[in-house]
Amino acid sequence: MKNISFNKSNRLGYYLMMFVLFTLAACQSGVELPKGDADNGGLTLPGGFEAVVVADSIGRARHLTVRDNGDIYVKLRVANEEGQGIVALRDTDNDGKADIVNVFGDYPENGSYGTGMEIYNGYFYFSTAGDVFRIKIDPEKLVPEGEAELILRDDYKNAEHGFEHIAKPLAFDNEGNMYVPFGSPGDVCQEFNRRPGMAGMFPCPQLEWHGGIWRFDANKLNQTQKDGYRYATGIRSVVAMDWNDKENSLYVVQHGRDNLYRTWPDLYSRWESAVLPSEEFFKVEDGTNGGWPYYYYDHIRDKKLLNPEYGGDKELATGVDSIAMPLMGFPGHYAPNDLFFYTGDQFPERYKDGAFVAFHGSTIRGPYPQAGYFVGFVPFEDGKPSGPWEVFADGFAQLDTIVNTGDAAARPMGISMGPDGSLYVTESVKGKIWRIMYPGDKEDFTADALAELEERKKTRTNIKKPSEEEDNLEKGMLEIGEQTYNVYCATCHQSNGLGDGTRFPTLSQTKWVRGNKKELIKVLLEGLEGQIDVKGVSYNGIMPAHSFLSDAQIAGVLTYIRKSFGNNSSSISAIEVGNVRKEIE
Incomplete structure (x- = not known):
């Protein structure tokens, strides 16, 4: 080996170089992350992960976003009496706990179920059931002082058929476009919604203004639905939606239809109605047709089938070649309410570019246990799933068997990522926020770290496929x-x-x-x-x-x-x- 002698100058350079390398290594290994709570805030996570509760009981939280300085912004389900429905949180001492919590936002509350909360081009974009607003970010302040600008107002086309599925999640591409779903006003496009044994309308008139995703100019004020472009159709109800920058494409997880047993008891059992139809994971491109209201997806049989309202008998699939197949189907009624593609570097490599899904949890699975109430993960490669879905975070409900939705202590709702790659999750019962971190060496992460959650997938009644007899x-x-x-x-x-x-x-x-x-x-x-x-x-x-x-x-x-x-x-x-x-x- 060649000998190297150091003078004062190059010794200084050497020490400086080592300091920089040490600092980078410390950041990458997570040394500067806050310590997780002893019980991970009640969550069960893959081995090596930790969680800290950032805040608790801020109000019925929906979706959230995190600024590049670590400040957190959460959209509440409904605004307070002053018309304020956004919560801003800041951790000033890096202990993982928010020590500044402010509520702001002055806008008319046009319907509850506020859902969207995204940062785009220097603005906070957020939604109520009926409107999409934006507020200019103040780089110097936690709470912006500007007024909310109206970007989009839902003028409720086809209102005579009802107002179901009107949540408005938001996604933005890299060309100045905003994507907003307009969900179906009913279950399966019937003249009288959810009427047992009634045939569906054909062709479905609701598809003109509902059951799809519309594209709008993200910078144009005071738009209504007619100002948008129908980008995709045949998609019943979307709350989980994200723009995948790597694939330069929109992805959604759709809520499947309800009431197979209640409306067609001679055709479907209560067990089939509990586990079907699937929640469908789509890659959505211009012109995508997901098949609603004519078809549903059966993930157990990996088939797209005609709905009984259109002559389906659990076997017929007439015309299915003309519609899009999902990338994956999740069990019925899990209620996917957020989708987030992980782009950070903090987590082990297997999570890079994969999809996290917040399953808010079912309400209509009786007499079987309610299901969902966890955060799932789907590994991705080349723009599509590269393996089966996994359980990433469970324990939100704080009990195994959930008889009624109201029994759950928490229901995961929104997902976002901090500037350091930490994952943030909200819940909608009282408004708790978790920060999930991986503080160790990423190279130490192995498949063994997933063993406990794989076991939960097979055994926990809020996750597993129920036994028709034993789990009744x-x-x-x-x-x-x-x-x-x-x-x-x-x-x-x-x-x-x-x-x-x-x-x-x-x-x-x-x-x-x-x-x-x-x-x-x-x-x-x-x-x-x-x-x-x-x-x-x-x-x-x-x-x-x-x-x-x-x-x-x-x-x-x-x-x-x-x-x-x-x-x-x-x-x-x-x-x-x-x-x-x-x-x-």
Whole structure:
């Protein structure tokens, strides 16, 4: 080896070079990242990842974006009384916790479900259900002082068919264009929305103004839908959307249709209705036709099939060659509500250019456990998935079996990335924000780090494909409920639930039974005295409190009542009973 001698000058250069290399290595290894919470904020993550809760209970958070200085901006579901619906957060001491939290934004709240929150060309762009606004970023201040400018107003074309699926996520390309979905005003383009057994309209008139994605000039003020260009059609409902710069293309994850069993009970089982149809992951190009309302995707069979409203029988696929196939199908009703392609350098290499999806969680999977409520990941290569989807972050709900949506402590909603490559996730129940980091050496990351989450994918009831028999929650609950009913209720209300018509009222198809769950729970916990009217008949007796029953027994008997005697209402969980019991106490 050649000997090298150092004089004072080149020694100084050497030390300077080593300092620079050490500093770069420290940054790349994550030394300057804040320490994660001991429990990762309740999340289960791949091995080597950490999470810190940036803020909690800021309000029902929807989507978010992060500035290049690390400031965070979150769009709330609804604005406050002052018309402000954006939360700005700053961490001044780099401990991962926001110590400055401000609410701002002066704009008319045109409908709830504010969704879009993006930074583009020096502006914050954000949306309500009916409008898209922008506010000029002030590079010197956390909260901008400029007024909100109206970019787009939804004039609700085809309004006679309803106002479903009107959330407005936003995406921007590199040529000054803004992309906005206009979701379907109903489920499957029927004359009377969600009518059991009714055929769909053909051709579907709603596709002229809905069920697709429109492209607009991102810099033009006061546009309406007619000023845009219909970029894609046949896409029912999109909340998860992102522009992939590497592919220079738009990607979306669509919410699939609802109610296969309720509208076609002779064709679909309750299990099929719980797991189907798929949430479809599309690459969207100019002219893409996703197939709504005529088709749905079955990820289990990897087939696109005709909807029953258009003659489908679970086998027919007439004309399917004329529509786009999804890149991937996720299980039904996971509710994909954000999509983000990771471009940072902090995470291990396998995550580079891959897609993170926030699954907000189902509401209509009963009698099977509600599903979703986690952040998934799809590895990408050459613009398409290079492997099956994975679970990246779970534990938001803080329980495994979710009987009703309201049982979940948190529902992941928005995803964004910080300037250092950290991933930020919001949730919509109380408004918590997590910062997910990888502080270690990326070269140490192996497939073993995914083992725990792979196991959760197979076993957790909010993720796995449910067993048709074993995971039917009503099976055991109804048995317990029927037993409890026969012991404590049947004497008065009779075994058929119809009462005696004089002293004890019927339980069949009444607002008392099928209405507000909280009030019904209170009736069992507190009892009932005084005159009440049930289906036009007055009763003036005393129902004793049944607070001596356990939460599980009350949940069971009320679920049994709400599913029997001509009723067909949603289940009641022990968690809901426990919450009401705590309020009363």
